[in-house]
Amino acid sequence: MTNTLLKLEQINTHIEQFHILHNVEFEVSPGEVTVLLGRNGAGKTTTLRTIMGLNNASNGTVTFKGEDITKLPPYHIAKKGIGYVPEDQGIFYGLTVGENMRVGMRKEDDATKERMEWVLELFPDLKKFWKKPGGQLSGGQKQMLSIARSYVNENDLLLIDEPSKGLAPVIVEKVIESIEKMKEKTTVVLVEQNFYMASRLGDRFYILDDGMTVHHGDMSALREDEELKRKYLGIA
Amino acid sequence: MIKTIQKSTWIYIAVAFMLVLLPFFKDERWFLFLMIQVFTFGIFAMSYDLLLGYTGIVSFGHAMFFGLGAYSIGITLNFLESTFMNLFLGILLALVLGGIVAFFAGILTLRLKSHYYAMLTLALASLFLVLAEKWRSVTRGSDGFTFRIPELPGPLQDHRNLVVYMFCLVSMVLIFFGLRRLTESPLGKILVAIRENEGRVESLGFRIMPYKVIISVVSGVVASFAGVLYAISIRFVGTNVFGIDVTLDALLMTIIGGVGTLVGPIIGAGIIEFAHHYLSDLSDVHWIFERWIILFGIVYILAVIFFPAGIVGTLWHKLAKRKHKKQEMKQKTSDKLAS
Numbered sequence A: 001m002t003n004t005l006l007k008l009e010q011i012n013t014h015i016e017q018f019h020i021l022h023n024v025e026f027e028v029s030p031g032e033v034t035v036l037l038g039r040n041g042a043g044k045t046t047t048l049r050t051i052m053g054l055n056n057a058s059n060g061t062v063t064f065k066g067e068d069i070t071k072l073p074p075y076h077i078a079k080k081g082i083g084y085v086p087e088d089q090g091i092f093y094g095l096t097v098g099e100n101m102r103v104g105m106r107k108e109d110d111a112t113k114e115r116m117e118w119v120l121e122l123f124p125d126l127k128k129f130w131k132k133p134g135g136q137l138s139g140g141q142k143q144m145l146s147i148a149r150s151y152v153n154e155n156d157l158l159l160i161d162e163p164s165k166g167l168a169p170v171i172v173e174k175v176i177e178s179i180e181k182m183k184e185k186t187t188v189v190l191v192e193q194n195f196y197m198a199s200r201l202g203d204r205f206y207i208l209d210d211g212m213t214v215h216h217g218d219m220s221a222l223r224e225d226e227e228l229k230r231k232y233l234g235i236a
Numbered sequence B: 001m002i003k004t005i006q007k008s009t010w011i012y013i014a015v016a017f018m019l020v021l022l023p024f025f026k027d028e029r030w031f032l033f034l035m036i037q038v039f040t041f042g043i044f045a046m047s048y049d050l051l052l053g054y055t056g057i058v059s060f061g062h063a064m065f066f067g068l069g070a071y072s073i074g075i076t077l078n079f080l081e082s083t084f085m086n087l088f089l090g091i092l093l094a095l096v097l098g099g100i101v102a103f104f105a106g107i108l109t110l111r112l113k114s115h116y117y118a119m120l121t122l123a124l125a126s127l128f129l130v131l132a133e134k135w136r137s138v139t140r141g142s143d144g145f146t147f148r149i150p151e152l153p154g155p156l157q158d159h160r161n162l163v164v165y166m167f168c169l170v171s172m173v174l175i176f177f178g179l180r181r182l183t184e185s186p187l188g189k190i191l192v193a194i195r196e197n198e199g200r201v202e203s204l205g206f207r208i209m210p211y212k213v214i215i216s217v218v219s220g221v222v223a224s225f226a227g228v229l230y231a232i233s234i235r236f237v238g239t240n241v242f243g244i245d246v247t248l249d250a251l252l253m254t255i256i257g258g259v260g261t262l263v264g265p266i267i268g269a270g271i272i273e274f275a276h277h278y279l280s281d282l283s284d285v286h287w288i289f290e291r292w293i294i295l296f297g298i299v300y301i302l303a304v305i306f307f308p309a310g311i312v313g314t315l316w317h318k319l320a321k322r323k324h325k326k327q328e329m330k331q332k333t334s335d336k337l338a339s
Ligand SMILES: Nc1ncnc2c1ncn2[C@@H]1O[C@H](COP(=O)(O)OP(=O)(O)OP(=O)(O)O)[C@@H](O)[C@H]1O
Pocket: A015, A016, A018, A020, A038, A039, A040, A041, A042, A043, A044, A045, A046, A047, A087
């Protein structure tokens, strides 16, 4: 087996009649945090949704753990060990915090219970709001819940879409810490506009522009490359 | 671990107990009959709420299950001898038929967008209506037919209406607690999640279809049973049981009472049935009261504008708010003490 956990080859995705992704190439090595960067509308979310099977690739292949998962439905892909934290906080407003946490549990074994305890230590606030409906949480609390829930299942890969969106700096710091800890257990693909966060967490980066992968490499290289940052990320 | 019984359970049990005593204080025939209607339509509306309120499935043909139940019991007791054995057989037939039709309706349409289910159920209900009108040898067409229910032993026979009342009441209470249990189970939580966002549930690793089909079948079976009770209570079956107004009534009861609350539809059934009863007297006053469908439209619009969460939903919001305030007060005082 190659040392690749996830591989996208020549991925093209259409949403209705619009051609959004053009021959996207993307590779993730186990144990690393791969950051997906790019301007608004570059196709980052669409890439994650295509991996998850929520959008269907019109051609190209997605390989996960050596297996072609391109045509599988989302529930099947999730069961293979991919967790997804969507960008608009994937929680359910009609369920309480506790129910939200539990609805995400695919198994009820000891390992899952252990992880649940670990997550609650990481985000003690959740316990405080345990019985509150998801819809009544603040934006930051929703985000935390959504991230926390994705930690509960045993996944080999986590796809996290802009976790820092709308969060106060203190909370961003907390989310960074939690992802750092999560990194010991799973591989992470992180979509992030917040360059500070991206550069702290990322081992490797990909830049998408107009639905195409235009650059990739080690995060350390990107930190130095002012030109690249200016050109694609609008960071001076 | 001993599960603590919810406070609301005691309230429901108390209300059920009062309903048991009610006919001993007010035993006029019309009143008993009206209450039986409330119970049967309460069950029917609860089954509708399972789809609409808990899973977000809109059905315009829910009457077909009601009608299937009514015809199943009617035809069985009409063609076979009127014994308890056959009564039981008729109920069984109703439940099985309701389940099968719901299963296929679900398999056929639930993978599509929700309005397909609405339209298919509407079409199916119309089909059953036509079948009931044309298959005269069995259904007597639009005239309908009366049938006998088995004789009760001894003195009970003299209080037949009372027995039917109790039977319907007990059925409603049991079904209510059963369905409440279902909606509070992990399965019920997944249904709520499905109503909110199917994609999210799928990306958590759950297949949506089986859940939708299961709930469609449960709803169909319960609705069919409501039809059985309805037919038994009036000892007559006519094509009206397949009519669109049966579905509309369920919709209105659910919306007025409170979508996604289970107890709401029962309260809604009470309001609508009593409204039917008293408004039909008013038809001498003004022609508008003759046309239930006109009133339906008006009440529906008013309910959606002023009570979008229904009676029970609005009440719950109020209670939750008050509880929240209390908790905040507590928090504040404890914060003060701490500082
Ligand atoms: N449902 C849709 N219908 C049509 N076009 C869409 C739809 N969803 C996304 N797009 C288009 O696809 C492109 C990529 O969108 P995507 O959400 O993947 O961008 P993104 O990189 O995640 O942006 P952001 O940083 O703003 O979240 C955009 O041009 C967008 O307009």
